[in-house]
Amino acid sequence: MHYIYLAVIILVIVLMIAKHDVVIPCVLGLFVIGFCYNNFNVIAGAQTIFNGMMVAGADLFDIMLIIALMVAMLKSLTHMKADQLMIAPVVKLLKKPTTAFWVLAAVMYICATFFWPTPATALVGTILIPIAMTCGLKPMLACIAINLAGHGMALSGDLVLQGAPALTSGAAGVPIESVLKYGAIFAFVTGIIALVSAFVINRKDFVVDQTSAAKAAALQNSDPSNNEKTPPYAKFFAILVPVVYIAIVIRILMGATIEGVASIFGGDATALLGGSAALLLVVATAVDCKKDFLEKCVEYLRDGMLFSIKIFAPVIPIAAFFFMGNPESVQSILDSNAPGFLFDLGGAFGTVLPLNAPTLAIGIALVGAITGLDGSGFSGIPLVAGLAAALAGPAGYNVAVLASLGQVAAIWVGGGCLSAWAFGAVASAGVAGISSAELVRKNLVPVVGGLAVSTIIAIILL
Template identity: 30%
Template sequence: MPSPGMLVYFAFILLIIIAISFKKKPVIIAALGLLAVGTLDTGSFVAGIQVAFRGVLLTAADLLPIILLIGLVVAMTGMLKETETETILIKPILKIKNAAFLYWLAGAMLLALSLFLWPTPAVSLLGALILPLIHRSRISPLGLAVGLCIFGEGIALAGDYVIQGAPGLTARSAGVAMEQVLWQSLPLVCGSGIIASLIGFRVMTVQQKKNIPVYKLVDNRERLDGQKGEEQQKAQEQEEQEELDALPPIKQNHQSQKRKRTILALTAAAFYLLAVIWLIYGKLRGDSAVAVIGGVTLLVLILGTVLADYKTSFNTFGRYIQTGMKFSMEVFAPIVIISGFFLLGTHSGYENVLLHQGAGYLEQLANNLSGIVVLNKYSCALLVMLTAVLGAMSGSGFAALPLAGGIAAALGQAAGISAVPLAVLGQVTAIWTDAAVIPWGFPAIVSAVTQTDAAQIVRLNVLPWLATLCFSLIWTLFNY
């Protein structure tokens, strides 16, 4: 019999889905859900308040490295733009006028980086190139964001053939050999990747025709200097010109400034190249990779600020940091609340937030459904996919893999069918769900890098996501 807390938890999930479908931000619903579930589960309003805060606190702690990294990347990008160093870094790419080629080029670059670094540090690293590219090229930022979601996490992490973290976790959870998971996931990953990337390309071309300016894609919040309104931009340019006029003649020397920009561009490119080599050969993953990228970004920001003008570097550096962190916090503040609510349904949240032992709400639901539905290969496949989608709603497709793998093993044994294809189906479903249609998941990170709105990215991602799930389901049912 489901507990009152469990029933309320899924009722609030339904409310969140309804709010998103009506283009409303479900932050207040998630916050109320934290309080309601905590109060009903503990039987005390005071304890429920503590549960709500613990959920937000644990989520904030998990997301803090990403928040800081995105803030530093945005701050560094602002510095590169203000010093006009970005023109040197992206000059070869700016010669490419074909938006279609840029879509595939950025996707291929992110796919290669994600295979070795994992999606989050990879997209953050590529963000140093993407932001100036969006500002100065004609590619649609929303169309590019869709492509980054597809290539960055969808294709790269669904198979995870280099690091092998996802198939390893799936195999352990399902009690099967990892080699079987790797081999049987290959057609699903390749097929779903081709379908999603082609649909994403079509989405990009449609967005390209709309030609929406970047500053209109965000919720009227101040972004980097290049995204402010015309009046603010003119005022800033006038202020910058006055500051320039006040500088000594040596500072206004065009050749001197050009030489500094060249030195900074070469230094930044060299540092990031060394960082990638370090990550690959040092086999640094996850938080370790994030720390390396963040440290290199901070170093480039410091050097660039001092090299541009050491006399004003004290104030300028602080302004860059404030701009970057303000942007990052604006993006991730609502995500912390929403992810905190979904954390309650996971095994980790059930133990660390609600302070109970046992399976989380999501796993309990999957187990209950498996005891009600008649089991055959069709119902088992659908149940595994449903479990994977529910698990990924926490904002981490990776966190859903143990749940999907465990359910695949249990259903496979009960129905007398192999658990391997079911586990692979769950893996692909969970990763693609987080990559495409969870606004507080990977699309949130992509939105921060491309300075677009995560909800708009998710709406454009729905069709590629559905296509990948349909292909994966059909392939699994008719080939195993």
């Protein structure tokens, strides 16, 4: 079954490179694994498909929900034209698509560093991507900027919340300060090279679309508040919504930096953003639609959910197959004795590495990347950190360097830059309205190039 699992992974990667859809191979992979694991039982094989999708859907639902709520809230603002008032001042600062690309990346990195990439994607993406598009930046390029900066560079270093370094430090038995130092080096090197490479590779797409340019010019040369069709309360909501989310960011930053203040990050931050979006949706619709606001709220929620489901529908079966690579997830899909196929493959690969600096660094980076294919990034960290300690320690190499490299490689792949079914890729693609598989294809060369340079640096540091 391990060989079958590996064969399906290779098939999926080949099909993705060839720009084909990989949903059906993953569904068939679920069936074959379930069929073989349960002594060639066809019924069990069919049940495995459903169970896998249930587990994947449950894990992905928080992202689906926050995107749906954000979209619903923005629809209520669009109806009263408050969205035009919000973006009008910022459009004047973003006149070129090249500038917009780097501004998106910088803002996303800062937000993701302090309160986690997934809620940062919902916040930055839903507010700034529409603005960037008005100045000619294509949705794919906007998505690449926030994805590489957030779920790549910020998440792989995790310098503030330190969830990843704590996992690495504990599994490798090295001080967290060392992991933070080397992790920061590898995260920055990979991130800068990936962003610059993506910018250069897609330079032909940084051409201002005339329609977008005209739209941006119209926004810059007009005051939407003077528009007779814009209701007077639209300006209030155009101010209220950014103020609410700025206040949320400040509160999250306080929890991360001030001792004694309760921390809000990860799922808690996502819940705060999503709940605030729901409340703003209700208030805005009640003011704007008065008599039929109950029906309008449901309509906006339905539109938001349909948008989210449309994005996630092809992702769930793909995620289901790769979740079987994780020992914890596969036990919910098959049974309590099921092995983590992907983790077993990574561990077996690590045991055959020759003990010298180049092969150790390249091998740990590859093992990290392989474990990241389950779409988590964090779940593979204990494996690569443990391997780093087991292999580098006896050979006299720097364990912290090797473990940090494995951490960064696992998160760049599994965090959502090279796994189309990962939370990061799906969330980034969702707010931009593009395909997560296409995003991953665009990221492939820049990210692999960045990881290759980081691996070379690790070889030198070892």
